[in-house]
Amino acid sequence: MAKKPSADESIAALYTAAIDPQQWDAALNGIAALADARAANCFVHDAQTGSFLEYRFTGYHSGWADAYASHYHGLDLAREVLMREPSGHMYAMHRYLPDHVVERSEYYQDFYIREGLRYSCGGMVVDGDFRLIMAVHRPVDHEPYDDSTIQSLQRVLDHLPNIFRVRQTAAQAHVRTPMMSAALDALPRAVIVVDDEMRVHYLNAAANTMLERSTEIRVQANRFAAADPHVAPQLKKRIRDVCAACPAVEPLPLYAHDSAGRPALEVHVVPLKPQLSLQFDRQTRPLAMVLPRRRFQDPAQPAGSERPFSLSRAEMAVATGIASGLTPAQCADRAGVRISTVRSQIKSIFAKTGARRIADIVALFGD
Missing domain, CATH: 1.10.10.10 (Winged helix-like DNA-binding domain superfamily/Winged helix DNA-binding domain)
Incomplete structure (x- = not known):
């Protein structure tokens, strides 16, 4: 028999699903197991119109969600309880809907009980323009929810607004990634995104061109480095400094020298904002942007010239x-x-x- 997950494990699974949509079924199955239930769902409603914006569910037969969204949600007595009672709390519906009410309900008799379900526990949180609803459902041969289970589900519900904000941020980042890459590729200045171990996560078009022609900087085995042995450790230190928990940014640039000892490249190192790091290979660790620029035109300097x-x-x-x-x-x-x-x-x-x-x-x- 599988071990019953804890509330913390269920919360962690929901945050994982917020970033990776393929994990929603696993997260909802975890909530159902936490509640010793057969089915679980999360809905997002428009707070003004009450219309469905999205719904995720597990443990139901095929066609259940479409039937519920198209007709039966308007007859759902448990939903009426959530709309009537203060938001932010989990409610065991057997305490609000006695047997004689269930026996006369079209929703229960023609839909819910026919699905093999009897006891539901749900909660709603209003977050701005949205209503977030989470519910679990036990089968007809089961017992109603006890206080301990309701308290565990309450802990999960308390996290629901943050979970959906993370989901929204992750979805926006997924959409923005191609746009951001196109914008960086359009820049004439080279942009190289690296982590604190000098691993390269992104190169824009100008950086690729520069690396093809430059002897001062290079990328080998997906790691960024400066060829100048005096500049290389300084560059590594600056990248680690800006990737620290409290970034330390040196405003003065580094200068990579050419074979004649002249400063050929000006290199700035700045931190990448944490909210943008997710856009590069779903990276959650701090990243740095290395901005190299060829500072001067090739000088027509005669060899051995005094000036x-x-x-x-x-x-x-x-x-x-x-x-x-x-x-x-x-x-x-x-x-x-x-x-x-x-x-x-x-x-x-x-x-x-x-x-x-x-x-x-x-x-x-x-x-």
Whole structure:
């Protein structure tokens, strides 16, 4: 004889079913076993119209649900009890519907008892625009529900709103996954989603293109890594930091260098919101987004050149001054020129190096 599940086991099974719809039958069978019943069901009603939005059931003969939804739910005396009594409680219907009422009821005589059922215990919870109903049903040769069983079922009912919110979130995530992937693929910037062990869960189109052409980063055996031995441990630490329970995000990027020692890639690491993690292989552990970007145009830098990127002496002085912490005004004062001259030199530095902001100059010339 199978072991009777506990209320906690039944609750856990319902949460599992909320994420994986194929587990609903197993979860409802668990509730029926908890109640020593033959059948169990969960309904979702529109709170305004009373119409069925969905129903899940187990333990009935074929055609039962369609017959109930199309006709007999309007005659269901147990449903009337749930609509009349305060919500949020499980009610053993034998305490509200005595035998003489059952004997005169079309619902009981033509439908419920003919199904081989006699004793029901149900509860309803109003959650926003929805009524959530859970019920279990014992056969005609069984005893009515005792207080201990009703208390166990009450614990399950208390979780029902959260279970259906999880179900709704999981369903929305399932629908959004293709949309989200298409949106990320449309981004010109590379996006790589990894976990704290550097396993890759997603690569957008730009990331695949970058990895085909890059020598600075790579994916091997489904694990992400930087080729630079100095950058690799820093990158691994940042990914673990943002995947921690309390994410720690370093605002300054890492720089992966090319074979000539120049900063070729700017790499940011940020946490992926927990509610989005389910969209990547139903992942529940924290994930990180690695955002690599090729920072500069390929420089036409002659080998052995004293001044990189073909900068003039004045431009080189401005670049190194800014990299050392000077403002453009301080660079002008030091060189004895107007601030407008320094601004023109900064524009020339941008054009020659491919930099787009002062921070890029600092990163390029700061060491």
